Amino acid sequence: MRNRVVVGVVLVVLGTGAGGNAGSSEQPLRLTLRSRTGDEVVTRSVEWDPRKTAIIVCDMWDDHWCRSAARRVAELAGPLNATLKAARDRGVFIIHAPSTTVGFYEGTPQRRRAQQAPYAPTPVPLATTQRWGTAWCWTDGAREGVLPIDDSDMGCDCVGQKCPIREPWTRQIATIEIAEPDAITDDGQETWNLLTERGIEHVILCGVHLNMCVLGRPFAIRQLVRLGQDVALMRDLTDTMYNPERPPGVNHFAGTDLVIEHVERYWCPSFTSADITGGRPFRFADAPEGTGP
Secondary structure, three states: OOOEEEOOOOOOOOOOOOOOOOOOOOOOEEEEEEEEEOOEEEEEEEEEOHHHEEEEEEOOEOOOOOHHHHHHHHHHHHHHHHHHHHHHHOOOEEEEEOOOOHHHHOOOHHHHHHHHOOOOOOOOOOOOOEEOOEEOOOOOOOOOOOOOOOOOOOOOOOOOOOOOOOOOOOOEOOOOOOOOOOEEOOOHHHHHHHHHHOOOOEEEEEEOOOOOHHHHOOOOHHHHHHOOOEEEEEEEEEOOOOOOOOOOOOOHHHHHHHHHHHHHHHOOOEEOOHHHHOOOOOOOOOOOOOOOO
């Protein structure tokens, strides 16, 4: 059994903030996982061995074709980096996955680490259909309903003139440190090789964008769940591509909340970075009250 479920115990840790989880590498990660069954919200407490846990950082690029998306990535990057540092210090393995830009890191120890990990067969075939330069896991009608937001216009929420779609990204945003023990890949097989080599049992996804890449990339939520990994989303360290002018006509951040609920209902539970840092969950500066973690 991968999850050690804590029932009926209240943990009070002084001096570590709301999460109460900052500590040494000998302590487990204590996470409050939130999922949904129908309209019911279910929470449970688990303890994960940090040395058997990985965090995958999805598509936190240095630029984006949508100005609003690029601005939110820049705002998100600092808190995400602080969370990665806290997790890394505890022994969590960090995989950076800036899709289609890993060539920027060719020859680095972190890129070679992914390339040289021993091949590990997957329990089910990996996705082979293509989208945006990589293999893609499309919406699974047998498992999930349609997404709760209409992103058919690609989701630019800039007011006035919409941004032209292009590929301005060249690397991961420099705010996020790629430390010595980390790895870099955007490939599903390389990701699986790394996880298998280290005996990883739990994988945490964060980054952008939840309704697209964080669900669909070959290293992301749909793929890893199908491969049998114990997956969780860090829900305060993500964002969506959603234009409030499209259905359901809610503000951008409420749209993100709807996609998080979709993930919690159909794919995997979520938690906030406070469970790792012992601080407060991240909130975008312009997120209205009633939205967010």
